[in-house]
Structure formats: C-alpha cells, structure tokens
Amino acid sequence: MNDFQEIADRVEIEALRGEFTDAAMMRDRARLAALFTPDGVLRMPNVPVEFIGREEIRTGGERLQAQWDFFVQNSHPGVIRLDGDTATGRTYMQEVARMLDGRSGLNFAVYHDSYRRTPKGWRFTERVYEVKYVDTTPLRGFAPGPDAQAHGTGETGDAGPASEASGADAPATGSADDFGAPASAERLDRAVAALRANGFAAELLDDAAAARARVRELIPEGASVFTGASETLGLSGIAQDIEEGDRYRAVRPLVLTMDRATESDRIRRLVATPDVFVASVAAVTETGSLVIASGSGSQLPACAGGAAKAIWIVGAQKVVPDLNTALRRVEEHALPLENVRAQAAYGQQSAVNRLLVLNAEPQPGRGTVLLLREAVGF
Structure with missing residues (x-):
C-alpha cells in the first residue's frame, strides 16, 4: 500500500466515524445503519443489546432513541490500524443524556471497531460499545430555546x-x-x-x-x-x-x-x-x-x-x-x-x-x- 492510499483510507475511516456520531445526534437511524456492512454488528453489552444486520441496527436504534428526552454524543478519534481491505480502531466517547422517564447522567465509553473496504467505501463490520465510567447524578440543565x-x-x-x-x-x-x-x-x-x-x-x-x-x-x-x-x-x-x-x-x-x-x-x-x-x-x-x-x-x-x-x-x-x-x-x-x-x-x-x-x-x-x-x- 502506498502512502497516499494509506492517508486516503485513514481520512475515509475518520469520516465514517464522524458520520456515525452525526447520524446518532440527528436521530437518523437509516443513515446510521447504512454505515455498516449488510452483516454488520452493533454490540452494547452494558445496555445490554446486540443488533445484527442493517435492519436490526435501524429498528433497534429507533427503539432506544424513542426513550430519549435529549442525547448529546461527543466522539474523540483513536487509533486506526490498517490491514489491506480491513482495519481495526477505537473511538472514545463522552455522552450526556436524559430519558423520558426522568433518568439522566453522563458517561465515558469506547467503541472497539472493525472496518471493511466495500465498493461504496469503508464500512463498519462491528462496533462494540464499552462503558468506562457512568455518573447518574440527575442533570439540572435543559436545551436552550423558546421554551x-x-x-x-x-x-x-x-x-x-x-x-x-x-x-x-x-x-x-x-x-x-x-x-x-x-x-x-x-x-x-x-x-x-x-x-x-x-x-x-x-x-x-x-x-x-x-x-x-x-x-x-x-x-x-x-x-x-x-x-x-x-x-x-x-x-x-x-x-x-x-x-x-x-x-x-x-x-x-x-x-x-x-x-x-x-x-x-x-x-x-x-x-x-x-x-x-x-x-x-x-x-x-x-x-x-x-x-x-x-x-x-x-x-x-x-x-x-x-x-x-x-x-x-x-x-x-x-x-x-x-x-x-x-x-x-x-x-x-x-x-x-x-x-x-x-x-x-x-x-x-x-x-x-x-x-x-x-x-x-x-x-x-x-x-x-x-x-x-x-x-x-x-
């Protein structure tokens, strides 16, 4: 692999991870599911849920987001290791959320990722969400606006x-x-x-x-x-x-x-x-x-x-x-x-x-x- 190809691959994988966070924030589950390969897997053992395939990722995500009052996800880029048409990596997360039932808090987590090159670009084959820290202290803030x-x-x-x-x-x-x-x-x-x-x-x-x-x-x-x-x-x-x-x-x-x-x-x-x-x-x-x-x-x-x-x-x-x-x-x-x-x-x-x-x-x-x-x- 030449240096230009490696740089291009890294840029595209970073864009893929950014697209995931944007789709989650915008509650666009169809777009989020399309970031995975058809047999891709999203695992969140701490929730616990496991979604296999794009349709499960879309519908399962919609069920989860239906419980949110608000949700903010900040992602921090981690390592990317390239291996031809596959790659692995990590993304570090900080999230703030409040549920419709009143539960709220913040957490720090990491996504352990596997990627694959496809005709439509790099896609996730697996994202495993590991929570590192949780604080369930009730949040006192709210979204600014007319209300x-x-x-x-x-x-x-x-x-x-x-x-x-x-x-x-x-x-x-x-x-x-x-x-x-x-x-x-x-x-x-x-x-x-x-x-x-x-x-x-x-x-x-x-x-x-x-x-x-x-x-x-x-x-x-x-x-x-x-x-x-x-x-x-x-x-x-x-x-x-x-x-x-x-x-x-x-x-x-x-x-x-x-x-x-x-x-x-x-x-x-x-x-x-x-x-x-x-x-x-x-x-x-x-x-x-x-x-x-x-x-x-x-x-x-x-x-x-x-x-x-x-x-x-x-x-x-x-x-x-x-x-x-x-x-x-x-x-x-x-x-x-x-x-x-x-x-x-x-x-x-x-x-x-x-x-x-x-x-x-x-x-x-x-x-x-x-x-x-x-x-x-x-």
Whole structure:
C-alpha cells in the first residue's frame, strides 16, 4: 500500500466515524445503519443489546432513541490500524443524556471497531460499545430555546409562569384554529417541551401504531387498567389490546357486567382507583396543559389523581395554542362529533357537564402523554 492510499483510507475511516456520531445526534437511524456492512454488528453489552444486520441496527436504534428526552454524543478519534481491505480502531466517547422517564447522567465509553473496504467505501463490520465510567447524578440543565424559561417551574407544579414563557411568542399557525388538522412539527415540539416542564412525561411518536406498541411497554402485565371512552383508543386498537385477553385486569368490561343499582359503590371504586388509567383528551395546549371534557364525570377521578399511573394518547390535531382555544375546541369541534357518537352508542346526546384541566403533574412519572404526529380520533 502506498502512502497516499494509506492517508486516503485513514481520512475515509475518520469520516465514517464522524458520520456515525452525526447520524446518532440527528436521530437518523437509516443513515446510521447504512454505515455498516449488510452483516454488520452493533454490540452494547452494558445496555445490554446486540443488533445484527442493517435492519436490526435501524429498528433497534429507533427503539432506544424513542426513550430519549435529549442525547448529546461527543466522539474523540483513536487509533486506526490498517490491514489491506480491513482495519481495526477505537473511538472514545463522552455522552450526556436524559430519558423520558426522568433518568439522566453522563458517561465515558469506547467503541472497539472493525472496518471493511466495500465498493461504496469503508464500512463498519462491528462496533462494540464499552462503558468506562457512568455518573447518574440527575442533570439540572435543559436545551436552550423558546421554551427554556418554562423549565424553571417544573418543581413547583405551577403552570402559570411556564405557560407565559412557552406560549407568549408562539403565534397561531394557519392550522391552530383548524381543529381537525394536525399541528405543525414546531408546535408539536413546543407542546412536548411545555408538558415536560410541567411535570408530565411526554413522548412524540409517529402514529397510532407506535402509541399502541408503547402503551404495551408502559403497562405492566397483571395491572388493573381502566380505559376511558375514546375514539382514539378504539381506532388505534389500544382499547382492544387492554380489554380483551388476559394480559391485564381490564376494568371497563367488568363494570359493564355489574348491576348499577346494587353495585354502584364497587363500580365507583373500581373506576376511580385503577393501577393505570388510559384515555385521550379533548385538547393539549402549547403551554403544557391537558383539557378533558366529560358528560358523566366517571373517568375524571382516575384521570386527576386516583389512578397510580395515567396515559393519554393524543392526536396531533388536538394541539392548540392556549387554554381559551382549548375550550373553544371542546365546544365547537369535539362536542358535535361526540354527540354523533353518543347518539349512535347510547341513543342520546352528549354534554360537557364536567371539565377538567390538568395544568401540571405534581408527581413526576405518574402522567404520560403520548403525542402523535398524525391526527387520530376527534
């Protein structure tokens, strides 16, 4: 091998390692997977995970990144040893991360690499991730931006200042008053940031199928689960997953078999204090509040605090700028559609007899909002 070829190989391998870090930071798992040979392997024994082949590397990485609130990876070049069309090397890492469940910390690690020359350039045949140091001290910082001031109210549970900080400079987009249209990516990001600042665990997912899979991960097997009446749960298949089969102790099917005249007290207790409450909402504001409307009020105790855990699945069309717009959405959009459903299901019209606004979650980790990028339900 001549000196020019060796220099070119080293430059290309350095670029490959830099591309990996960039793809990880940009959450571009398809691009990251393409940096491996078709039979390439990504091993992380400390996690522990092992992904074999590009498809596993892509899908497995997507599952891992879905758990991040934020993630920053700094890579430092290490040794490269060339051997014809193959090579080995190491890359040193410093990473800072916070998970959606509140866990956070930093670590130092090293990637032990194997590379191969291909017709499309150098690719990883194997990356083995070895953690050298971990510090799980809770991180106190946040990503600067238009929502930065909102993080200051997370411990108090007071959503007033947070609402002003995260929403004052957020003019309504063209779809803000189109209550059936999905919100823009910018407005979805703003809502997620505000919800997290107000104590909710908030995740942004692509669609109802992703929410369905995530709900299954969030609810432990054997838990008692009460499902609120919701088009979103029905259309996504989440209600069917919970209420059929024996994975959970589903409250709603049980209550429907009980005598309301003689067992009303037991019914009340069952629906008010389940292990997990799952439903949707009428609106979520870009200032981090949830708005729930109800005709009977039966689901509100569990929603407000009676359930040990609560999960709300929310379509992108339910994001509105502020509380005033949320109340208009209830009256002008959700109620007319709910009337149609109620007449078909119960033979009577619905009404907004009770209205619950959750401005913050004082018990971190209790309430999870799965906000979708697509419109689901009404």
